[in-house]
Amino acid sequence: MQYGKLVEIGRTITEEKVTRPLGQRLTRRFLASFVPNSALFTPTMRLGQHFRALLPRKLRDKVPARQRPLVWPTARHERKMLMLAGCVQPSMMPNVNTATARVLDALGVETVVAPDAGCCGAIRLHLGYNDEALDDMRANIDAWWPYVEQGVEAIVMNASGCGATVKEYAHLLRNDPAYAEKARRIVELTRDIAEILPDFEEELVAVTRRRAIHTVAFHPPCTLQHGQQVRGTVEHLLTKLGVEVRLPVDNHLCCGSAGTYSLTQPKLSYALRDQKLERLHAQEPQVIVSANVGCISHLQSGTSTPVAHWIELVEHMLSV
Secondary structure, rough: OOOOHHHHHHHHHHHOOOOOOOOHHHHHHHHHOOOOHHHHHHHHHHHHHHHHHHHHHHHHOOOOOOOOOOOOOOOOOEEEEEEEOOHHHHHHHHEEEEHHHHHHHHOOOEOOOOOOOOOOOHHHHOOOOOOHHHHHHHHHHHHHHHHHHHHOOOOOEEHHHHHHHHHHHHOOOOOEEEEEEEHHHHHEEEHHHHHHHHHHHHHHHOEEEEOEEEEEEEEOOOHHHOOOOOOOOHHHHHOOOOOOEOOOOOOOOOOOOOOOOHOOHHHHHHHHHHHHHHHHOOOOOOOEEEOHHHHHHHHOOOOOOOOHHHHHHHOOOOOO
């Protein structure tokens, strides 16, 4: 079932039929204008991280601790892949992008980031600002197109929410004569990092070694397992690398992050988070891993157990 398209239909009808209270409208307008705008979001997040210890608990939950930065690889390779850096991930969890580039570098692939690419469009789309979301998508296609013409192998996604949205570009821009064909090509190239690494399984085993982390609980985001229909791949890869992966009994259910849901519906969001963490903790993991920046941040706000992107764990295991 292509539930994303059903949600799109339902969202459109809701926006047409329902008049939201003024407070909700202002909140949604603020989020749609602020979060995807890295020029505003990044310095605000950096300021919040600097004063994180002084923030009220509810606000501190939305501000992950600043990461000690990894070093971006500088080697040049004949094989090249584009990567969407995203709008919030570079400031909230920059090491996810760097870890992705380092793993691909170890496998002989150079990661390229188009400087003019920005938000995938998901935030504005989910908040009902469809025209603005489509503009985000067109801007990304414009930013990526020169690299596509140069022959990049793939467009790598390491935030499953972004990946699920970009894979819908062809559908969302189907009525745009200037972008419909380009959008189809972008979708053909777009792959989550979990879809790319199986092609390098033997090489990945060869360039990694077992570390102290040997047991993880994996929360597969809704946008990975339901939106992109990618299931079992992360578990298989980590198992091949010697990591025991444990899934919670409710692994098919949402953690409560769901893009801006944790901001617009905090009570329900935190209830889902606490339920998910209870099931994850039952697996007695050393680390909880996931595949989307929103899920990782949301889960970490409710636990002292480290929560990370699974690609960060793979990068930690590199022996090269």
